[in-house]
Amino acid sequence: MARIDLVDLAHSYGGPAAPEDSFALKPVSMTWRQGGAYALLGPSGCGKTTLLNLISGIVAPTTGKILFDGVDVTSLTTRERNIAQVFQFPVIYDTMTVGQNLAFPLKNRGVPRAQIDARVAEIAGLLDLEPYLRRKATRLTADAKQKISLGRGLVRSDVAAVLFDEPLTVIDPHLKWELRSKLKALHRALDLTMIYVTHDQTEALTFAETVVVMHDGRVVQAGTPEELFDKPMHTFVGYFIGSPGMNIMPAEVKGREARINGHVIALNRSYDSLPVGAKIEIGVRPEFVNVAMPAPGLLSAQIDRIDDLGRARFARLRVGDVKFAARVPVGFAVPADQVGLIFDTSHVHVYADSHLVEGAP
Numbered sequence: 325m326a327r328i329d330l331v332d333l334a335h336s337y338g339g340p341a342a343p344e345d346s347f348a349l350k351p352v353s354m355t356w357r358q359g360g361a362y363a364l365l366g367p368s369g370c371g372k373t374t375l376l377n378l379i380s381g382i383v384a385p386t387t388g389k390i391l392f393d394g395v396d397v398t399s400l401t402t403r404e405r406n407i408a409q410v411f412q413f414p415v416i417y418d419t420m421t422v423g424q425n426l427a428f429p430l431k432n433r434g435v436p437r438a439q440i441d442a443r444v445a446e447i448a449g450l451l452d453l454e455p456y457l458r459r460k461a462t463r464l465t466a467d468a469k470q471k472i473s474l475g476r477g478l479v480r481s482d483v484a485a486v487l488f489d490e491p492l493t494v495i496d497p498h499l500k501w502e503l504r505s506k507l508k509a510l511h512r513a514l515d516l517t518m519i520y521v522t523h524d525q526t527e528a529l530t531f532a533e534t535v536v537v538m539h540d541g542r543v544v545q546a547g548t549p550e551e552l553f554d555k556p557m558h559t560f561v562g563y564f565i566g567s568p569g570m571n572i573m574p575a576e577v578k579g580r581e582a583r584i585n586g587h588v589i590a591l592n593r594s595y596d597s598l599p600v601g602a603k604i605e606i607g608v609r610p611e612f613v614n615v616a617m618p619a620p621g622l623l624s625a626q627i628d629r630i631d632d633l634g635r636a637r638f639a640r641l642r643v644g645d646v647k648f649a650a651r652v653p654v655g656f657a658v659p660a661d662q663v664g665l666i667f668d669t670s671h672v673h674v675y676a677d678s679h680l681v682e683g684a685p
């Protein structure tokens with residue numbers, strides 16, 4: 325396995341002369357730790373597969389470099405880079421047994437028989453495939469076939485990294501949960517660098533130590549699930565991670581105060597030098613705003629509906645024209661129309677042109 329460095333890496337399917345804002349991957353520099361478990365998360369079309377294919381060598385970058393353990397691999401093939409990949413749909417040989425399928429990547433590289441048998445037994449054990457080892461793959465369900473694909477991706481211990489591109493797409497919903505947790509356990513057991521592409525935040529947050537969030541061809545934040553939740557560096561991260569996502573509202577911000585519809589919300593930090601002409605917004609997660617009876621001094625909101633998510637109830641509201649979500653405290657009897665909002669000011673963030681502004685203590 326390897327540490328992977330991306331240096332000013334960018335890709336345009338329209339060639340280098342295309343304008344930069346049309347690039348499928350805008351310039352990015354970042355490091356993927358050796359042995360790390362990463363998820364690459366974002367909506368359809370944001371550039372996840374492009375970035376994965378650049379790392380594996382399926383696509384050659386328009387600009388920039390890729391280093392594995394400090395060695396420039398930009399012009400090397402996937403095989404030369406020593407990458408294992410698992411795709412959305414099973415890639416297996418139907419005529420072979422499950423055991424032969426798992427052994428294939430090792431046999432192909434001339435690994436001695438005894439080593440192959442030991443490793444196949446280990447991987448089959450981790451994926452609960454032992455009962456099927458002697459069965460022909462052709463008769464198995466789509467779920468089982470995809471497990472074999474996962475096994476083939478994980479069977480070599482000498483790969484620079486294992487890349488997964490939405491590997492649970494074909495898996496039955498009730499098995500997804502089990503396999504997600506299993507992949508995390510596999511990462512711990514096998515100590516491989518893993519990069520997992522998905523548009524599903526639950527998959528990303530369950531699997532990864534570091535989640536890399538992409539939006540419109542850019543990496544907008546790489547952080548632990550807690551960091552993405554507590555301190556979204558970009559309004560897109562706030563909105564995309566969490567359910568419901570973060571509330572984002574235009575506001576006038578000066579010093580330690582944000583003003584919305586003439587109402588003042590106190591801020592924990594001071595914002596005296598915001599960029600001139602930037603779009604200023606505040607962001608606060610629904611978990612950090614409580615509804616209360618309307619009262620002087622509370623920002624008032626109109627109730628649309630109440631969502632009961634079992635673990636919590638959230639009111640769906642409107643503050644002026646802006647949609648808003650807030651927690652309904654246990655035992656609170658929600659009035660029919662208007663409520664007041666109580667903010668936990670330590671969790672109110674300020675954004676300028678969608679980027680977090682740190683503020684001064």
Ligand code: ATP
Pocket residue numbers: 337348366367368369370371372373374375523
């Ligand atoms: P999805 O989850 O739908 O696979 P993604 O986040 O993986 O999306 P990419 O497949 O990397 O996104 O696509 C990023 C952008 O590049 C999209 O606008 C897409 O239309 C474009 N694109 C992808 N592959 C090609 C290609 N071979 N030729 C031209 N444009 C492409």
